[in-house]
Amino acid sequence: MNIQEYFELVWTDYTLRTITLGTAVLGAICGMLGSFAVLRKQSLLGDAISHAALPGIALAFLITGAKDSGTLLLGALVSGVIGTFWIRGITTKTHLKSDTALGLILSIFFGFGMLLLTFIQKQPNANQAGLDKYLFGQAATLMESDVRLMIIVTGISLFVMVLFWKEFKILLFDADYTKTLGFNTKFIDVLITFLIVLAIVLGLQTVGVVLMSAILLAPAAAARQWTNNLGTMVLLAAVFGALSGVFGTAISASQNNLSTGPVIVLVAGVFVLFSFIFSHKRGLLFREIRFRKNRTDLKLMKTLQFMYGIAQEHENISHPHAIRILNNFYGFTKGSLKKLENEGWIAIDGQQWAMTPKGYKQAQEMYNQKPINE
Secondary structure: OOHHHHHHHOOOOHHHHHHHHHHHHHHHHHHHHHHHHHHOOOHHHHHHHHHHOHHHHHHHHHHHOOOOHHHHHHHHHHHHHHHHHHHHHHHHHOOOOHHHHHHHHHHHHHHHHHHHHHHHHOOOOHHHOOOOHHHHOOHHHOOHHHHHHHHHHHHHHHHHHHHOHHHHHHHHHOHHHHHHOOOOHHHHHHHHHHHHHHHHHHHOOOOOOOOHHHHHHHHHHHHHOOOOOHHHHHHHHHHHHHHHHHHHHHHHHHOOOOOHHHHHHHHHHHHHHHHHHHOOOOOHHHHHHHHHHHHHHHHHHHHHHHHHHHHHHOOOOOOHHHHHHHHOHHHHOHHHHHHHHHHOOEEEEOOEEEEOHHHHHHHHHHHOOOOOOO
């Protein structure tokens, strides 16, 4: 099945429609909430929370003995929230930095989760088979109820974002000023973090513990290259995330033996790479174009400055000595002189060059100098 056939079947096939809608909604909510993680410089938070959720999944299975996705994700949510508060506790109660706290919680919780999974796999009950899908994700297991849950959580997150938009925006850019305005910064910070935890937990079944951080951060990183406006960034990140989910699912379904989660992450990576290169604000291509243009402009200004100095030192610009100096430009800055002529700042007559009144005025404005005749 090729991609074209996939998009034709997605409207009629229940499984394809469910998976596509689920990955699109997941990408959108991760893109929106990932924007706050990127702007708060908490990029590793998603990685730590996703790994911290693993023991919650294992414990939920051990307690209930069932593989109901709702129960397992609830356990992941509890474990992720506990890990988040431990990270906050370590950074506020000790002298350790946030990166150290994130690394500690990530390693400890993930190690504990792998220990529990190993223990579960050795149990005689065969129901434990399939829990490892939460490590790397398995989008094919998405059910309509899972997608419905994603849509509900996305709607709640949107409502909370709209309700607290002003508070979120102020906290992102100036936490101290937010305190002076009387806002409860701790509550706002916890609320943002909780929404990020929710998005991560929702994506574990589709993308998995290992890759969840990428789908959270990649759309936001791509969107950041295109705008300085928070609202625009959140919207672009949601679009990039949704498109990553749709096209990642399409590519995975059109080829054999391609896991959906990794393909979604790779598509999101393509959006990031494209944005890094072609963004008109921060892209490498346009940055190089601006650099070359500025260098050319500087070269023109230096040439014009030199010619203006010659004109000041020689009352008769048509004197053979002055003409000889001007004509020396012809060998090593011929291109610059031609551009100066195109700007109307100099005039050419055969092999002789001279500044025009417009060129004099431009040079005087550049250096705030008085006219020569004054």
